[in-house]
Amino acid sequence: MKQMIVAGNWKMHTTASTAAELAGSIAHHAGVQGGMEKGVSVILCPPFLSMHTVCSVVASSHITVGAQDCHHEPQGAFTGDVSAAMVRDMGCTSVIVGHSERRRYHHETDELIAAKVLAARAADLVPIICVGETLEERQRGVQTDVIRRQLSTILEIAGVTSVQAAIIAYEPVWAIGTGLAATPEQAQEVHAMIDTLLREHGVEIPILYGGSVTAENAATLFACPDIHGALVGGASLKPGSFADIVAEAGNVMS
Ligand code: PGA
Numbered sequence: 648m649k650q651m652i653v654a655g656n657w658k659m660h661t662t663a664s665t666a667a668e669l670a671g672s673i674a675h676h677a678g679v680q681g682g683m684e685k686g687v688s689v690i691l692c693p694p695f696l697s698m699h700t701v702c703s704v705v706a707s708s709h710i711t712v713g714a715q716d717c718h719h720e721p722q723g724a725f726t727g728d729v730s731a732a733m734v735r736d737m738g739c740t741s742v743i744v745g746h747s748e749r750r751r752y753h754h755e756t757d758e759l760i761a762a763k764v765l766a767a768r769a770a771d772l773v774p775i776i777c778v779g780e781t782l783e784e785r786q787r788g789v790q791t792d793v794i795r796r797q798l799s800t801i802l803e804i805a806g807v808t809s810v811q812a813a814i815i816a817y818e819p820v821w822a823i824g825t826g827l828a829a830t831p832e833q834a835q836e837v838h839a840m841i842d843t844l845l846r847e848h849g850v851e852i853p854i855l856y857g858g859s860v861t862a863e864n865a866a867t868l869f870a871c872p873d874i875h876g877a878l879v880g881g882a883s884l885k886p887g888s889f890a891d892i893v894a895e896a897g898n899v900m901s
Pocket of ligand 1: 823825857858859860880881882
């Protein structure tokens with residue numbers, strides 16, 4: 648039976664009060680509870696400022712909370728930044744690193760992302776490492792080269808032991824927020840390639856798919872042998888849709 652994980656990336660949405668409401672609706676939703684009873688792990692990644700609230704709302708459930716990013720240094724003169732230890736102290740157990748929006752808008756490189764993986768591990772957080780090709784790279788047919796390069800740099804700098812404790816999220820950039828999800832065949836092909844590459848280093852970890860995952864397409868994506876769940880953006884803001892995705896993940900476990 649494969650392990651299934653569904654993570655919700657709320658991005659820059661919600662205030663503390665609307666985040667509490669959303670987390671509460673998700674935690675109490677029958678679809679989420681049913682999926683979790685079957686063994687699905689559910690992670691909510693709210694904005695930093697809602698983390699404390701969301702951690703208290705889900706404290707009595709098995710839902711865990713993750714950050715959307717962290718700084719690569721443990722502390723220091725970095726105005727406006729948030730360290731992995733601060734995130735851990737709030738009650739988070741994981742952190743997304745290398746999301747394509749961070750790569751694009753904050754010019755994050757594979758080297759910096761590798762440093763963030765190390766920072767996350769030093770604070771005892773599970774890094775959720777995002778990789779994925781742009782539309783232009785897919786059109787040129789170089790997606791596997793791009794992902795191999797992204798992962799190899801991270802493996803080289805952060806080391807096998809750190810990656811062994813991580814989760815990978817394959818998120819084709821062209822599928823994020825566009826409503827144009829990868830087909831199960833496209834996703835499975837890349838997931839299999841990632842799995843093979845990691846196994847060459849003795850690493851066996853969950854590989855999530857991300858990019859326009861909805862209640863409608865989740866089942867066919869989750870049926871793929873190398874897809875171990877989803878990193879969900881837009882649909883994670885709607886309790887009903889997110890719950891349906893968790894329930895679909897539960898269906899492949901039973
Ligand atoms: P989306 O976002 O589900 O809205 O496409 C996914 C992500 O960015 O993680």
